[in-house]
Amino acid sequence: MVEDFQVDGDKISFSIVLNSQDASMKNALFMTCQETLQHEYPEAQIHLHLKMTSDQAGTGDSVLPQVKNIIAVASGKGGVGKSTVSVNLAVALAKKGLKVGLIDADLYGPSIPTMMGLVGNRPKIELLYGKHKIVPLEAYGVHVISVGFIVDPEQAVVLRGPRLGGLLRQFIQDCLWPELDYLIIDLPPGTGDVQLTLVQTIPVTGAFIVTTPQEVAVVDAVKAMNMFLLPNVQVPILGVIENMSWFTPEELPGHKYYLFGKGGGQRLAEMSESRLLGQLPLVQSVQQSGDEGVPAAVHADSIMGQVFAQLATEVEQAVEYRNEHFQPTRIVKVES
Ligand SMILES: Nc1ncnc2c1ncn2[C@@H]1O[C@H](COP(=O)(O)OP(=O)(O)OP(=O)(O)O)[C@@H](O)[C@H]1O
Numbered sequence: 521m522v523e524d525f526q527v528d529g530d531k532i533s534f535s536i537v538l539n540s541q542d543a544s545m546k547n548a549l550f551m552t553c554q555e556t557l558q559h560e561y562p563e564a565q566i567h568l569h570l571k572m573t574s575d576q577a578g579t580g581d582s583v584l585p586q587v588k589n590i591i592a593v594a595s596g597k598g599g600v601g602k603s604t605v606s607v608n609l610a611v612a613l614a615k616k617g618l619k620v621g622l623i624d625a626d627l628y629g630p631s632i633p634t635m636m637g638l639v640g641n642r643p644k645i646e647l648l649y650g651k652h653k654i655v656p657l658e659a660y661g662v663h664v665i666s667v668g669f670i671v672d673p674e675q676a677v678v679l680r681g682p683r684l685g686g687l688l689r690q691f692i693q694d695c696l697w698p699e700l701d702y703l704i705i706d707l708p709p710g711t712g713d714v715q716l717t718l719v720q721t722i723p724v725t726g727a728f729i730v731t732t733p734q735e736v737a738v739v740d741a742v743k744a745m746n747m748f749l750l751p752n753v754q755v756p757i758l759g760v761i762e763n764m765s766w767f768t769p770e771e772l773p774g775h776k777y778y779l780f781g782k783g784g785g786q787r788l789a790e791m792s793e794s795r796l797l798g799q800l801p802l803v804q805s806v807q808q809s810g811d812e813g814v815p816a817a818v819h820a821d822s823i824m825g826q827v828f829a830q831l832a833t834e835v836e837q838a839v840e841y842r843n844e845h846f847q848p849t850r851i852v853k854v855e856s
């Protein structure tokens with residue numbers, strides 16, 4: 521069962537190959553190995569990796585073996601707050617001590633550079649084993665890449681389908697991503713080339729769907745959701761995030777005005793057999809902080825900071841549940 525055994529100074533690393541998905545058995549084995557080794561070699565840093573035989577039988581999907589979870593943030597309609605959710609979720613997870621990366625896959629209208637306060641920055645290029653690699657930028661503890669760092673936003677508009685796919689593949693394969701707990705992918709709205717390239721390039725752990733509460737947004741969100749659920753795609757929907765659920769004026773924090781109706785997020789969650797993970801109010805400070813490049817989640821003790829921290833906890837739990845109960849996702853193979 522033991523593979524890839526390596527000792528390098530104080531570092532001991534190896535894999536255990538299991539043919540069972542049983543979570544309690546995995547945990548027991550993991551703990552026993554850790555304890556036994558740590559007892560014998562108190563100084564050692566132990567890196568133990570549990571592999572499923574089903575991983576191996578799979579398609580050799582280890583494009584980003586250093587990334588534990590690849591999370592897509594999707595929606596049907598534009599402007600419902602995917603980028604706002606992606607950015608604040610990334611910052612809130614990083615604040616909890618997790619290692620987080622963020623890919624701005626909205627290649628036509630990249631908004632992450634503005635929201636992360638990184639406008640005008642250019643990523644470094646490093647030569648690694650004879651290949652050029654892009655080094656993601658860093659803000660608020662999150663590693664970020666966006667087409668906005670590479671071309672001007674006006675230029676991005678003229679990019680065409682196949683080139684878009686190529687760019688996203690480069691962000692995944694040609695970036696020097698460090699070890700990450702979460703790599704969050706902020707998608708453009710709908711179901712297009714970018715979504716297709718994504719599921720063909722990496723095994724996406726799961727998707728979160730962002731919607732506003734009204735019926736028209738829900739109808740479009742169902743289409744976006746169904747793309748992930750196609751029999752040859754099978755990316756699980758891990759939850760629904762309802763944004764702009766109600767409006768709360770800054771000066772009347774106790775008031776809720778349901779500008780866009782009610783219940784859309786809940787309905788979508790039922791349709792996808794997932795959960796409504798959070799309802800985010802429409803508050804002016806969220807928009808302002810996005811434009812100013814200081815995401816609301818940065819201020820952890822503010823009201824919105826707490827809302828995003830809570831959302832991060834829900835997301836973590838949804839991902840954990842998925843990993844314990846479902847098989848790893850496989851990359852979609854296209855037959856041509
Ligand atoms: N909860 C909120 N309260 C106030 N403003 C918000 C909220 N969520 C999003 N916004 C604002 O709404 C606008 C659209 O949000 P955002 O860019 O995140 O949407 P999107 O779904 O990523 O859009 P696109 O489809 O264009 O990528 C932004 O100006 C953002 O600041």
Ligand SMILES: [Mg+2]
Pocket residue numbers: 602603604626631706707708
């Ligand atoms: Mg966006």
